[in-house]
Amino acid sequence: MDSEVKRPSGRHHGDLRRALEAAAMDVVAEKGLAGFTLAEVSRRAGVSVAAPYKHFADREALLATLVLRSYEEQRRRYRAAMARVADPVEKLAAFASAYVRFAVDERSLFELTFAAGLDKRARPELAEAGAALLGLLEAPAHAICGDDQRAHRLVLAVAACAHGHAVFVLEGVLDGPRDARRQAASAARVLANAHVAL
Amino acid sequence: MDSEVKRPSGRHHGDLRRALEAAAMDVVAEKGLAGFTLAEVSRRAGVSVAAPYKHFADREALLATLVLRSYEEQRRRYRAAMARVADPVEKLAAFASAYVRFAVDERSLFELTFAAGLDKRARPELAEAGAALLGLLEAPAHAICGDDQRAHRLVLAVAACAHGHAVFVLEGVLDGPRDARRQAASAARVLANAHVAL
DNA sequence: GTCTATATGTGGATAGAC
């Protein structure tokens, strides 16, 4: 609590690593991916530009943990949204709706996931976190389809469709966030009900 | 033809503007949006860094014309793909397939459209070009739906779904480009056939 | 662990010569 008062020599308190992550999140949220620089993050955290290098190998390393945080947060939200309904088809629809909502509410965090340009083969933890998102859809899809391969196709179709709707809202192609969520959910239901044709 | 030989004083021939656009396309194709700088483009075109400013107000102005070119090229391709089939539902499916194909074949040009971060309200010609793409889908959608509002919802759903599939291939979530195209087309057919539920 | 200072690189943009 009083860690801000005393400055032994260096200026920071116990957990600069976390403070940097938080500052980085703020920067990305405010200025987007392009505005994310270690220099800016350092300024926000109130430390010198050299300090981060004791906690992260380089700019990319910090960026990668941000992406991971975004995946975790998304998973948490989609999981919660899906838990509110019982029917498998409605779970998929709830996912689609929540997906669009996240994109709108946490735009930069959402874009980070796709635009960060990190090599996922070189960072298996990211690939895994991404796969975990789709994993949420497997159970309902399987309940709908029965067949494994068909279920997987349904998962991908629903997720892709949700993603498209999310991007279109952000681009201004789709009008209101509210309508966009409804339409994404409708599309998910349609795909689920016609899974045989996928 | 011999314009490269004589150098009156300045180094370039008749149409530096076009040469800059072409060079910029190459840069974006090779190094993506992040690699697009006026300095690099100038190097490619073989002129000094000051030269482009006689033809484009600034970096953004050149970028905007690239985005416009991307839209035009996309429109050309989708139009051609749709023209090859007669059935309205199949036209939508052909669009979805061509959309994914473009994303894969011309990745940087595709990403440019969405990631350039240009304000479309400030650049109406871009908004118009984007709308023209969706415009390709209006006629088939109307043939399927009859009702205007429903047709528009179908257009958006098909386009969003195609976009999602395109992004997922680029991300490596969907496996092969070939399967991805097929699945995008299938999803489009499903949405079209169930337009009543959208 | 954090700082200060610095090396190095890069890009955007303009002024003025030709």
Next chain:
DNA sequence: GTCTATCCACATATAGAC
């Protein structure tokens, strides 16, 4: 219309002091 020269801002990253 193009060049050369230059300014300015800014970022990444490291070395060495404390």
